[in-house]
Amino acid sequence: MMKKIVYLFLGLLVATIPSQAGERPFALSDNVAVAKENGRRLAQAITHDGFRVRESDWVVSLKPQEPHLLRVTLFAGNQYWFIAAASPPALVLLITLYDSTGKPIKGDRLKEEPAVSGARTAVGLTAPHSGNYFVKLELLKSQGKLPAETYLAYAYK
Amino acid sequence: MLISLRTLSIFLFLVQLGYAFGSKKNSPPSSLNTGQMQGALYVDALSVPSPGEFFASINKVSRPNWTTLDHGGNAPVTTNRAQLALAIGVFVTNGFIAVEAQDGQQVKNMGRDMMALSKALGVSQTILSRGNNLVDFADDDQWDPLRNELEATENEVKSTMLGQQDHYLITLISAGSWLREIEIASEIIVNHYSQRGAALLQEPALAFHLASELESLPEKLRTDPLVLNVKETLNHLATLQKKEPYGLTKEDLGVLQLEIKKIVASISASDASPLSSKPALPPAL
Numbered sequence: 215m216m217k218k219i220v221y222l223f224l225g226l227l228v229a230t231i232p233s234q235a236g237e238r239p240f241a242l243s244d245n246v247a248v249a250k251e252n253g254r255r256l257a258q259a260i261t262h263d264g265f266r267v268r269e270s271d272w273v274v275s276l277k278p279q280e281p282h283l284l285r286v287t288l289f290a291g292n293q294y295w296f297i298a299a300a301s302p303p304a305l306v307l308l309i310t311l312y313d314s315t316g317k318p319i320k321g322d323r324l325k326e327e328p329a330v331s332g333a334r335t336a337v338g339l340t341a342p343h344s345g346n347y348f349v350k351l352e353l354l355k356s357q358g359k360l361p362a363e364t365y366l367a368y369a370y371k
Numbered sequence: 372m373l374i375s376l377r378t379l380s381i382f383l384f385l386v387q388l389g390y391a392f393g394s395k396k397n398s399p400p401s402s403l404n405t406g407q408m409q410g411a412l413y414v415d416a417l418s419v420p421s422p423g424e425f426f427a428s429i430n431k432v433s434r435p436n437w438t439t440l441d442h443g444g445n446a447p448v449t450t451n452r453a454q455l456a457l458a459i460g461v462f463v464t465n466g467f468i469a470v471e472a473q474d475g476q477q478v479k480n481m482g483r484d485m486m487a488l489s490k491a492l493g494v495s496q497t498i499l500s501r502g503n504n505l506v507d508f509a510d511d512d513q514w515d516p517l518r519n520e521l522e523a524t525e526n527e528v529k530s531t532m533l534g535q536q537d538h539y540l541i542t543l544i545s546a547g548s549w550l551r552e553i554e555i556a557s558e559i560i561v562n563h564y565s566q567r568g569a570a571l572l573q574e575p576a577l578a579f580h581l582a583s584e585l586e587s588l589p590e591k592l593r594t595d596p597l598v599l600n601v602k603e604t605l606n607h608l609a610t611l612q613k614k615e616p617y618g619l620t621k622e623d624l625g626v627l628q629l630e631i632k633k634i635v636a637s638i639s640a641s642d643a644s645p646l647s648s649k650p651a652l653p654p655a656l
Contacts, residue, residue: 289428316403
């Protein structure tokens with residue numbers, strides 16, 4: 215019985231260790247280009263709906279489980295889509311929106327899972343009032359511990 | 372067999388359970404605490420809204436006649452770098468106003484002025500092609516590409532400034548642009564007042580932030596009388612907006628508009644102009 219418990223414990227331990235397979239160095243500039251390209255393609259899908267994608271964007275080197283929190287200034291009545299895309303080794307990206315008091319906002323999620331390398335996601339909302347909002351960008355899942363170049367932009371209408 | 376089928380099932384169940392509880396994707400996000408909010412990054416490219424966004428919001432509440440609004444004058448002739456940077460911000464917003472008015476000639480004039488201002492700051496070479504694009508899009512009445520091109524031009528000026536170690540001028544561009552946006556938005560809302568319209572302007576955090584960034588400029592710029600006036604105006608704007616969280620009254624908005632109009636006129640005034648003598652601050656509301 216004791217032996218089985220030890221095996222079970224070891225099994226669980228192995229299951230929680232992130233896979234190192236596929237972890238290899240990527241050229242930084244290539245990865246930025248991949249992240250931007252992924253993000254812009256996703257943004258193009260949104261602009262068909264009358265949204266204007268801002269020319270300004272932000273690229274950050276995102277590590278797994280080390281989220282970045284950003285302030286944005288939104289206007290009442292405008293609809294927004296926040297778009298993020300990352301190059302490999304990123305697998306799952308998450309954007310969470312918060313209001314000016316820090317309360318999470320349940321935004322709309324884009325149901326689009328394209329077959330591209332890396333990860334991308336988008337969250338939409340209609341701003342109920344003008345003011346300060348917060349955008350949390352995090353890399354939930356990655357192949358290994360290497361940071362992923364991540365692009366963030368937004369569209370409005 | 373070392374591990375029975377039952378043990379294996381229990382093991383797989385526990386692994387699944389571990390993933391279900393360990394996955395952040397499935398758990399609802401918790402609220403941010405004060406420390407997290409205070410530590411949130413401020414990135415000029417995304418934290419400062421574009422004039423197009425602000426005007427899109429105003430168009431939903433009020434139907435302003437953009438053609439009758441003041442589109443701004445000519446670029447100032449000055450050697451004051453702070454004023455030149457502030458003026459670039461004002462002229463970017465003027466470009467967006469001209470696009471809303473669908474006034475191609477005004478867009479071209481504004482593009483020409485932006486080139487002149489950028490040249491005076493030593494960043495014109497990189498944005499010459501942008502100026503040509505502005506003219507082409509204006510000639511073809513392509514208003515959406517014009518909005519993108521205006522923002523791209525502003526971005527290019529800012530990124531060139533970063534490369535030239537002039538990063539502190541970036542805040543001045545953003546401050547000039549925001550003041551001009553508030554001036555024109557106040558004018559629109561005062562003329563067709565509604566509390567819903569006044570609430571659109573409620574962005575005290577942005578005004579406070581821009582004012583605090585001006586505080587960290589190098590001393591020569593920080594103590595420039597025009598920069599001091601801009602900072603005081605931004606602080607005044609933010610304080611008023613904080614005081615009236617549901618939107619400024621028509622009277623307050625009118626007085627504020629006049630105050631900002633004066634400062635925008637000072638930014639746009641040439642060295643020889645009486646306006647460039649840097650007016651004292653008007654009394655608080």
